[in-house]
Structure formats: structure tokens, C-alpha cells
Amino acid sequence: MAQQDSARQAAEGTPAAETPEPAESGEDLEFFDDTAGAEERERAHRERGTARPITVVGNPVLHRRCQDVTEFDDKLAQLIDDMFASQRAAEGVGLAANQIGVDLRVFVYDCPDDDGVRHVGAICNPVIEELPAERRVLDESNEGCLSVPTAYAPLARPDYAVCRGQDAQGKPVVVRGTGYFARCLQHETDHLDGYLYIDRLSKRDRKDALRQMAEGTPRYETVPND
Numbered sequence: 001m002a003q004q005d006s007a008r009q010a011a012e013g014t015p016a017a018e019t020p021e022p023a024e025s026g027e028d029l030e031f032f033d034d035t036a037g038a039e040e041r042e043r044a045h046r047e048r049g050t051a052r053p054i055t056v057v058g059n060p061v062l063h064r065r066c067q068d069v070t071e072f073d074d075k076l077a078q079l080i081d082d083m084f085a086s087q088r089a090a091e092g093v094g095l096a097a098n099q100i101g102v103d104l105r106v107f108v109y110d111c112p113d114d115d116g117v118r119h120v121g122a123i124c125n126p127v128i129e130e131l132p133a134e135r136r137v138l139d140e141s142n143e144g145c146l147s148v149p150t151a152y153a154p155l156a157r158p159d160y161a162v163c164r165g166q167d168a169q170g171k172p173v174v175v176r177g178t179g180y181f182a183r184c185l186q187h188e189t190d191h192l193d194g195y196l197y198i199d200r201l202s203k204r205d206r207k208d209a210l211r212q213m214a215e216g217t218p219r220y221e222t223v224p225n226d
Contacts, residue, residue, distance in 0.1 A: 001094035001111070001187045002144030002152075004180065032173045038120040042084060042110050045122075049078070049085030052100040053221040054146050057196055057213070061098045062147055064194045066105045069124040072170035076106070080122045080168055083108045090220035092146045094184040096191035099147050101223065107188035114179030121175060123165040126189045131158055143183060143197045150216025151209040153201055161185045 055062055069076065079102060087095040093111040097104045106124045113119065139159040144152040161182035167173045177185045187197055198206045 001092060001109075001184050002146050002149075003091060003093055004142060004144070004152075030174065031176050032121065032167075034119045034121040034175055035117055038110075038118040042088075042120045045081045045084035045108075046088050049081030049083070051085040051089035051221075052082055053223045054086065054090055054149075054218075055099055055101050055223045056147050056149065056225065057198065057210070058225040059101070059147075059223060061101055061103055062191070062194070062196060066096075066098055066103050066192045066194070068105050069166070072124070072166070072168060076104075076124075077168055079104070080106065080108060083122070084110070090146050093180075094188045095146065096188050098191060105192045107192060109181075109184055109188065111177075111181050111184040113177060113181040119175075119177065119181050121173075122168055123163060123173060123175065123188075124167070124170075126163050126165040126185075126192065128186055128189050129162040129164065131160065135160070139179065139183065141180070141183065143187065145187070145197050146220070147191075147196060148198055148209060148213050149218035149220075149222065151198075151212035153198070153205050153209045155197055155200055157183050157186050163189065 079097065083095050083097065083100065086100050087108060087110060094107060094109040096107040106122060107126065108122045110120045137159045138156040140154050140156045142152045143155040159182055160178050162174065162176045163185045164174050175185065190197065198209045201209065
């Protein structure tokens with residue numbers, strides 16, 4: 001996921017949504033503390049990795065469900081390191097494997113929440129829990145994507161998310177997020193299901209996002225579509 005276009009969002013006066021209480025289904029879960037040692041963990045991954053170019057909308061790997069991770073080995077560990085390096089090179093806050101052309105269900109993130117707390121982690125085979133209707137508070141902030149470079153559009157998403165999956169060793173992991181970080185968890189899981197955020201927009205807003213992309217110049221290397 002691309003960093004928020006803060007200036008544009010401020011200009012539009014997007015209100016901050018209230019954070020709902022955690023869903024009952026997640027209240028008894030043991031959540032992974034992805035804030036502990038965030039800076040050191042991200043740096044270690046990034047320094048071991050090699051940045052790769054970013055695939056953009058239209059590349060087939062972005063438009064189909066990715067394959068489940070079944071081998072939790074050195075190859076996966078190297079992929080995760082490369083993803084952190086690629087994410088930093090592109091100045092993103094989240095990156096799915098298919099955004100660097102790899103057909104596997106894994107994403108990484110280095111994302112602040114609305115309180116400025118930094119969250120860093122990698123999740124394999126992620127699933128976003130469904131929230132009860134009464135717990136769904138929508139946030140209509142702007143959203144951007146490294147695979148749709150230079151484009152932003154408001155998109156309503158729940159302001160709270162619980163994401164289940166596995167860590168790089170295959171152990172179960174559960175992460176929760178609020179605000180901007182909740183958006184990141186949902187955005188990256190969407191990628192692995194074969195959806196870009198623009199697929200959730202109206203036809204008019206999608207067209208506008210693609211226009212922004214066509215008129216802009218990304219600050220990072222991308223993979224040209226044939």
C-alpha cells in the first residue's frame with residue numbers, strides 16, 4: 001500500500017472515523033505484538049534483501065488469487081527480506097508478494113496506526129475476520145497503491161481489522177489494527193485475493209484513479225506491462 005496522500009486528504013477535509021471496540025470473535029485471541037523492536041526488525045529484513053521492481057495494474061499476477069504458502073523455508077525467508085527491501089525502495093507501508101511478481105500468499109508491512117505507533121511484520125496465508133454489522137465503523141480516507149502509482153481515491157473500509165495467518169516459520173499469528181493500519185491489513189489481503197483497491201471503486205472513481213496514474217511518474221522502478 002502506498003503512503004497516504006496526507007496533503008490531499010487534509011485539503012479534502014476527510015473526517016477521522018471513531019475506532020470501534022474489538023469484535024467479540026477476537027476478544028479472547030492472543031495478538032502478536034508487531035510493535036516490539038519494529039525498527040530493528042525492519043532494518044534487518046531490508047538489509048538482507050534486494051529491492052525488486054513493482055508490478056502495476058494490468059499485470060496478470062495482480063488479478064488472480066495467489067497460491068497458498070506451503071513451504072516455510074529459506075526461500076520464503078529470502079522472499080520476505082526482498083519484499084521489505086522493495087517496500088522501502090518504493091516508500092510504501094505494505095507490499096504483497098504478487099506486487100513483485102511472486103504468486104504466493106504473503107505480505108509484509110511497515111505501517112503506522114492513527115496514533116503514530118509503528119507496526120512491522122509479515123503474514124502468510126492471511127484471512128481478514130468478518131466483523132459483526134454493529135461493530136463496523138467505516139473510514140472513508142484516501143487510499144493509494146504501489147501498483148497504481150501516483151493515484152489516490154477515497155475508499156470506505158472498516159476502521160478495525162483482525163488478520164489471521166502464519167508467520168515465516170509457519171506458526172499461527174493473529175494481528176489487529178485500527179485506522180490506517182487496519183486499512184493496510186485489508187488492502188494487502190485484497191492483493192493476495194486478486195483485487196486492487198481500484199476494483200472496489202465506482203466506475204467514475206476508478207477511471208479517475210487510472211487517469212492520475214497515466215499522468216503521474218512513479219518514484220520507483222516498475223515492471224512494464226506487455
